[in-house]
Amino acid sequence: MNAIIVSALLGVVMMFSGILLKNKSSLKYIAIGGLLLLLIANLFQTYGVYTIVVNSHDLLRFQKFGLFFNSIAISATLIYVILSGKDIENVGNYPAEYFALIFFVLCGVSILCGFNSLLMLFLGIEILSIPLYILTGADKRNLKSNEASLKYFLMGAFTAGIMLMGIALIYGATGSFGITSPVFINTPTPGSAPKASFLEIAGVLLLFVAMCFKVSAAPFHFWTPDVYDGAPSVFTSFMATVVKAAGFFAFIRLLEGQTAILGPTWKILLSFVIISTLLIGNITAVFQQSVKRMLAYSSIAQAGFMLFALYSFNEVAKEGILLYAAAYSLATIGIFAVLIKLKDYTLDGFNGLAKTEPVLALTATICLLSLSGIPLTAGFFAKYYMLASVVKTGTGLWLVIVAVLFAAVSVYYYFRVIQAMYFREGVSETTEITSGFKAGLIFVAALIVLIGVLPSLLLNYFYF
């Protein structure tokens, strides 16, 4: 609850500070301070200290898992703003609004971390999405940015409709917006399995489709490459990390109790989605020349791995999704921060970066190694937990094998960037790079390696 209130208030504060403050470069520091405040507020709640006690009538229910996830999301945003704050200011004329919108997105994330009712889910998703439509179109004079924004908005609106339809059907079948357990109609003959009503099944499926859209799982991923490519790169970084991870969290929370009514069909359906996501994300990424677009497809591919948490739904999967969210966000924020500084977003733009900017090249390499899941980086344990959670269920070993083969494919396109930086001749041109930025990058890289060696540092915290 703390985080929802504080983030909404901070959004308003940021908007007004844009009017009151003449010096625009101080906005970044206000945002950083606000994020720290938000993080502290959220941590307070984790340990049972509330700013305002609100009776939400069980529409919201905060558990440690959700609060911890929220802390990760806020921390990731904090790192993101520290690294790329300057670039956010440079996108357009109204930087205060961008920061405000980021806080509103975090408000949506906070709701998604604690929703206990389908209504709250819908609210959270919308509060999260609408600022993103604006941020995507923030580069007003760029036609691609406008196109991306409109596309995202229309598709998003359409999905919102599907989601509402699903919620309506479930409400019609069960008379409740609760997400905890599906309602079974008891069959008249004792001994036979209870059945769920058709309305409810249809509702759950529609919700599944809508959430697949939000986390860009195939075959509902078509918006992702265009939107990620068209949006200003700083905001792509934010969308691909914090927002996506929050979508996954909501996905898991939503369907955890619901899949039982789909019976064995659920695993078949999900396997289809996982494999097509991995296939489309990885194979298409191989053919990209623009690194930004490659990262868009790679985010689809990574979503395929995160979907494993839905397949297994066990403790390992829960720990894993936290770790995955942290590892994936850190690495993607890092690589995007480097990408933004380059003048040329194609692979050739990276040529020879190791000679001109060795620190950038090294940290980008660590981020890429983490994304490809090489041991000693956080990405390895992220993938490890996902695979382990499925192996633990005792079924779906074939799915795991398919997934690791696609992970090997992913090495191809991630390493092409490393090859460009280290092994190819060229003079990579960058905009001005401050030593503070370098220090930030080194911090991110160190964090990735630290989690990669001792993931328990992050996860043990979860149990205290």
Added chain:
Amino acid sequence: MIPLLLILIPLLSGLAVFLLKDSPSSKVFALVSSLATLVLSLMAVFTKGALTYDAAWLPGLGSRFSLLQDGMSKMLSLLTAISFPVVFAATYKNVYQRSSAFYGLMLLTQAGLLGVFLASDALLFYFFWELALIPVYFLCSIWGGEKRIAVTFKFFVYTFIGSLLMLVGLLYVYAQTADHSFAMQSFYHANLPGHAQNAVFALFFIAFAIKMPIFPFHTWQPDAYEQSPTAVTMILSGVMVKMGIFAVIRWLLPMVPQAVQAHSIFVVTLSVTGMIYASLIAIRQDDIKRLIAYSSIAHIGLMCAAIFVQNQIGLEGVMIQMFNHGINVIGLWILADVIEQQLGTRKFSELGGLAQKAPVLAILFVIMALANVALPLTNAFVGEFLMFNGLFQFNGWVAAIAGISIILAAVYTLNMIQKIFYGNTVEKTFEAVEVSGNVQWVLSILVLIVLVMGVYPQPMIELTKDTVSAIFANR
């Protein structure tokens, strides 16, 4: 404590070398560090009994930082510890751009290799397995030959696919262990049912077969050996391929004995096919590096076959041969490098009559080459004799077919010696001079090992006896 230090010394000094700006001191530093490792590994060899180290690492996952140095590990860490100073000394005159990065990555590779040989926790083993690969990828891609980027990438992707499949296998066995732990003993006692054993066998074996490499997973190897900088090639063929063989003995044999039994004839057939196939290709080569690469595939094939025949004498042969093949092949690479550095070519067709110009080089080369053919009195003879003995006990026909490869080895090796060293001097060899002092020293040490091990192999058999008998004790 010794096992831990064996990993820490190269790891920390490797990281430290990165900090030295490209000064010549990085070379000295790397050499000193590798000598320190050598001293430690000798101490380990002369300590009785298995050495262990154990510390908490990932309690939530049931994985500990535990190391075990039994006979086989002692032998392989000795090989690793000998190889690196030898390689550093032999290539001492080579000049590398960004030399601190080069030596740093080399030492990190050594840390990874030693970790693989010492780890007694499956997840830790996997970590080091990958840690050994990543620095090699950078070494080959930065300092390699003309086609280095594509070739190294092929090598990397090949082995990475293998590692990932192994990871799935590890996770599967882990889920079946009674106490949910990655410890070696838990893996040994996982008692998998028959069909699960077959699946796990397949997942692990592909990873190890790619690493060794055995036919038909060998296609990355000749290109990678040819394109890598020679110092790295020495490590790749001398030590790194032993990772695959080591892993089969350490993990696969005790973990899934039934599946190994069931697939032994299949693997032996593959290995023997690969031996003959690689030997035939080696005959057709015109390039020293590629010839050694193919001959190495043949030797590894024999070792793999000798493991899967599953008798004591064969396995003893493998143990000795792992060490000896490492020594011999590194010697050959050093000589190939000397010839290439001096004359600018590796093609037999452009060489000839070198023995008149450089007699010491010729003598050293001939001894190393004969050791490669496993002539009696050289070290390789003992190992191959034991391995063929094991093969014969398994199946006479298999031993006979595999035996053809010895004849073929003599054909290509003697052919190479003849074309390079005898006949008339040609344009390129006209200006040839004798090998430099440091290379002579290094090679004399290797020759000494070759001869001593050829005449008196008993200490090495004794050293690895505990591992061999432990494997057969449970049957």
